[in-house]
Amino acid sequence: MxxxxxxxxxxxxxxxxxxxxxxxxxxxxxxxxxxxxxxxxxxxxxxxxxxxxxxxxxxxxxxxxxxxxxxxxxxxxxxxxxxxxxxxxxxxxxxxxxxxxxxxxxxxxxxxxxxHTYCYTPVVRRIRELVRSGALGEIHYVDSVRINLGLVQRDVDVFWDLAPHDLSVLDVVLPPERRPVAVAAHGADPIGAGRACVGYLTLPLGGGAIAHAHVNWLSPTKIRTTIVAGSRRMLVWDDLNPSQRLSMYDTGVERLEPGEDDTRREAMISYRIGDMTAPALAEREALAAVVDELVAAVREGKPPLTDGRSGLRILEILEAATASLDAGGATIPLGGAPAGDRHEDGGRRPGSGRDAAEADRP
Ligand SMILES: NC(=O)c1ccc[n+]([C@@H]2O[C@H](COP(=O)([O-])OP(=O)(O)OC[C@H]3O[C@@H](n4cnc5c(N)ncnc54)[C@H](O)[C@@H]3O)[C@@H](O)[C@H]2O)c1
Incomplete structure (x- = not known):
């Protein structure tokens, strides 16, 4: 060690x-x-x-x-x-x-x-299973909030300090073709610390869905909540609620096209509101599972869930987020994302966010 x-x-x-x-x-x-x-x-x-x-x-x-x-x-x-x-x-x-x-x-x-410790928590493993098995349907969005009155770090901004957790969870939960294809970052430094202390990351995902992460060192209360919304079901992960960390809502919103004999001419939005269940989760320290994974990789040659390449994908997003901040919040495509896979708004738009950048500066 x-x-x-x-x-x-x-x-x-x-x-x-x-x-x-x-x-x-x-x-x-x-x-x-x-x-x-x-x-x-x-x-x-x-x-x-x-x-x-x-x-x-x-x-x-x-x-x-x-x-x-x-x-x-x-x-x-x-x-x-x-x-x-x-x-x-x-x-x-x-x-x-x-x-x-x-x-x-x-x-x-x-x-x-x-x-990437969170990836080894029982709750994230369960979310991964639910997303990858299709139990949630098509993923519509992921919304993550990680805020508290946190230590203002000397060497990194709030994105590099807190967002690796949210980004690594996205990386393991989403199937490869649904991972982020671009990133736009907006940040603010209202106390003059010399780096962003409040940050918002918007991440267009492959296939047209979207993820958002809010990271903040200056919040009076601690919130650690992620919503994963699919076409069939939606999940709410509240990491500060150990007795009900994960809630699964049998809720969905669909657009129904009018049928051939339909007198309606326009599509209708249908809301399905079903039961909420709280899946039982094992209570185990994530770091014990991290060590299991390391041992399995060394002894059995099993590729680790969070290998060097996944660590590299997180770095690519963080570095692109820094470039986006410098470019006033422009959306920066991520390397390797096929052009057709990019979100409509995924291209770099130099200058489009300049005003926002100026407004972000203290
Ligand atoms: N997984 C998580 O949830 C989590 C939580 C906190 C920190 N971290 C990560 O852990 C790492 C360390 O963070 P920390 O908060 O413990 O930092 P820290 O500054 O408290 O501790 C780092 C230690 O490394 C020692 N050190 C530095 N260079 C060394 C070298 N070349 N050889 C030997 N010792 C050396 C320092 O003396 C210090 O004791 C960072 O990468 C941080 O992001 C991860």
């Missing part, structure tokens, strides 16, 4: 408790942090040098929870030393760095897995 600051100790605890893992080292530049993470009576080695971990031939895999700006350097060193890697989100600090990591993992034939 490399990095034992705020998040690292959670991984240390889960790696230490996993029946198929044998935690050998905890490394942090700050030796006291590494020592505190393993505890006083542990036999796990403690070091402030990554090289010490990489020199140990018994180490097969390294979990990295250092700040994002250091991921490229630390993860490359691990892969080049022949270790499999689990790296914290975001995969790296830029698309270029992320691409280099994915390439290095392929060159060295090592697992590269990204800890």
């Amino acid at each position: 490399v990095g034992a600051g705020y998040w690292g100790p959670n991984l240390v605890r889960n790696l230490g408790a996993h029946p198929r893992c044998d935690l050998r080292w905890v490394c942090d530049r700050d030796l006291d942090r590494a020592a505190a993470a393993v505890g006083r009576h542990s036999t796990v080695g403690v070091t402030d040098r990554v090289a010490k971990v990489l020199d140990d031939e018994s180490v097969e895999a390294v979990a990295v929870a250092t700040p994002a700006a250091t991921h490229a350097e630390v993860v490359t060193a691990c892969l080049e030393a022949g270790k499999h890697v689990l790296v914290e989100k975001p995969l790296a600090a830029s698309v270029a760095e992320g691409r280099a990591l994915v390439a290095a993992a392929e060159t060295h034939d090592r697992v590269l897995m990204c800890d």
Whole structure:
């Protein structure tokens, strides 16, 4: 385990408790942090040098929870030393760095897995099943709100801090042909922090649906809610309501074309309002499932749900969101999206959002 600051100790605890893992080292530049993470009576080695971990031939895999700006350097060193890697989100600090990591993992034939923790929660797994089995019908939209009075980060804006969670959930829940094809970002910095503290992401999806994510460090209340609306059913995931995290509404809205003998000339909107059910969900710490996935990838060669490529897709959206902010909220197509798959409004419209950008600035 490399990095034992705020998040690292959670991984240390889960790696230490996993029946198929044998935690050998905890490394942090700050030796006291590494020592505190393993505890006083542990036999796990403690070091402030990554090289010490990489020199140990018994180490097969390294979990990295250092700040994002250091991921490229630390993860490359691990892969080049022949270790499999689990790296914290975001995969790296830029698309270029992320691409280099994915390439290095392929060159060295090592697992590269990204800890997008929410993807391993029982609720997100259930949403994935429901969306992918067709139980919701055609997906119409996804609407996500992740706001609270959050720590204003020094090195990243609110998009890079909070949106990876929503984007990684979209990435695993939606089938590949329905993933985001473009992004438009609007942000504001009303307190003069030097970076967006309030942010809105609009993501046209393949097939014409849409997703929206609202991320905010300046909200008086904490809200963690996502709605996934389909033509047959709609889901509401409220992560702050453990007794009813997921609600499934047998509700749908349809446009009915007039039949041949119909006296009506225009289509009608039909509303179906049915029962609401709350599916039972297992209660299990997501990080335990993250470690399961890492072990299965290393031991059985099972591709991880959140592999390097999925980490890279998230980086592409974040980097395009930054470009959109700079271009006043213009919609930026995402690389690799086939032109025909783009939303009507998916093209870049230079200048169209300039006024909005000026208005966003404090
Ligand atoms: N999955 C999640 O929900 C989640 C939650 C919080 C943070 N994170 C991610 O975890 C990572 C770490 O975040 P944090 O909040 O714990 O940061 P942090 O600053 O609290 O801790 C990082 C630690 O890494 C150490 N470090 C830095 N460079 C190092 C190096 N080269 N070698 C060894 N140690 C080094 C630092 O001394 C520090 O103790 C980030 O990528 C962050 O995005 C993920």
